[in-house]
Amino acid sequence: MSDPSGPILEAPPGQAGGVAAVAAALPITTWIFDLDNTLYPGGSQLWPQIDLRITLFLSNFFGLDGLSARALQKHYYYRYGTTLNGLMAEHGIDPHPYLEFAHDIDLATLDPDPALGHAIAALPGRKLIFTNGSRRHASNVTKKLGFEEHFEAVFDIVDAEFIPKPHQVTYQRFLAQHEIEPHKAIMFEDLAKNLEVPHQLGMKTVLVLPKQHDPFRESFEQKAEVADYIHHSTDDLAGFLRRIVAPHDRS
């Protein structure tokens, strides 16, 4: 990312044009969004709550103090990609009560986002959510944000048979289940590592960056990555979407 006050769009190396070029060059018919920290900003304090609920789950499940539960959580995250996968692999837990517990959070800090809702509504084509979280969480969050009805479907961690992004098989399962042609799709994500496979499969990719550093999340997850599999990056998703539909609108 360059000057934050300047244009937020970055053309991939060797290619001209920003977001207008995306719209012009591609018949994008399917718009795919990650949920957490993509459709709402990290500052909404949702992820810290989920993060703490996961720690609490581990603490209750194993009878651990908070620090030990936290260390185990980090261990599972690095080793298995998610805490749930660690719990399933090493302890064979039932994922459903875990997901209910982890996502049982207070959404009072999440403000409706009509600007993003209008921008999503104006996109031509299908819109889907592809999350490592649960369908119920996606529904609660998008309802509170005020734009649940714009999405055709949610593909969640249960649909993914508990194999989270960025495993390739999960993207393939998602695309097949919803009959999506990857060459006509674009994916929005806050985690750079989750965009590598979409790029390999032929999708356009957009990294959604936080406006501010979130101390509750890993620093490496918040870096403005520059990689050939990231076609664009933005810290203003609603503005980015508006300019795809109306490239000359700079408001």
Ligand SMILES: [Mg+2]
């Ligand atoms: Mg996310």
